[in-house]
Amino acid sequence: MDYLWTPWRYAYVASMDKTSGCILCDLPRAGDDAKVGIVHRGQHCYVVLNSYPYTSGHVMIVPFVHLDELQKLPVDGAHEMMDLGQRIERVLRQLYKPDGINLGMNIGKAAGAGVAGHIHLHALPRWMGDTNFMTVTAESRILPESLETTYSRIKGAM
Numbered sequence: 001m002d003y004l005w006t007p008w009r010y011a012y013v014a015s016m017d018k019t020s021g022c023i024l025c026d027l028p029r030a031g032d033d034a035k036v037g038i039v040h041r042g043q044h045c046y047v048v049l050n051s052y053p054y055t056s057g058h059v060m061i062v063p064f065v066h067l068d069e070l071q072k073l074p075v076d077g078a079h080e081m082m083d084l085g086q087r088i089e090r091v092l093r094q095l096y097k098p099d100g101i102n103l104g105m106n107i108g109k110a111a112g113a114g115v116a117g118h119i120h121l122h123a124l125p126r127w128m129g130d131t132n133f134m135t136v137t138a139e140s141r142i143l144p145e146s147l148e149t150t151y152s153r154i155k156g157a158m
Contacts, residue, residue: 024062024118037147039155044077045084047158049151050122056145057096058124059088059154068117069107081121088123091157098125 028046030036037049039059050058061084063077073081089101102124106112145153 022066022115022118024115024120025066027062028064034151034155037151039151040084040158042080042084044074044080047084047088047154049147049154050124051147053124053147053150055124055126055130056150057092057098057154058122059092061085061088061121061123063119066118068119070105070119073119085121085123087158088154091154092123092125095153095157096125099128100126102126 027036027038027048028041033039033041037051038046039049040047044065045061045063047059047061050060061081063073063081065073065077067073070078085103089103092098092101103121105119105121106114107119109116
């Protein structure tokens with residue numbers, strides 16, 4: 001097993017205020033949307049860049065309320081989440097010209113949720129061949145743009 005050191009990941013994690021114990025609850029309270037990657041705030045949900053994206057353009061639609069199951073999300077919040085899903089799909093198609101789009105949720109640790117206690121909807125552009133040898137053999141991702149560039153592009157299009 002090869003090790004690839006990414007000290008910038010620790011700097012990001014260590015910089016977050018740990019008051020609530022949930023990163024997805026803390027992000028909207030951070031006071032600097034650009035710094036934490038929030039590209040849009042709705043009434044019930046916000047859209048934020050994934051800090052460890054699978055592809056450039058990978059965002060998450062997150063309810064402001066801390067819930068661990070989609071069935072617990074009030075109807076207004078669920079409707080806004082889907083409305084934002086449609087809107088971000090348009091934005092990703094416009095900006096990135098992907099071959100496809102993944103929209104999905106991993107609810108619970110067993111389902112692969114990185115933040116198991118706070119539901120969120122992933123949206124990311126996909127291209128034929130974007131799962132290449134680096135991802136498969138080196139467990140590494142190669143992204144063609146920085147998070148700052150992704151933020152500027154998506155924020156501007158929202």
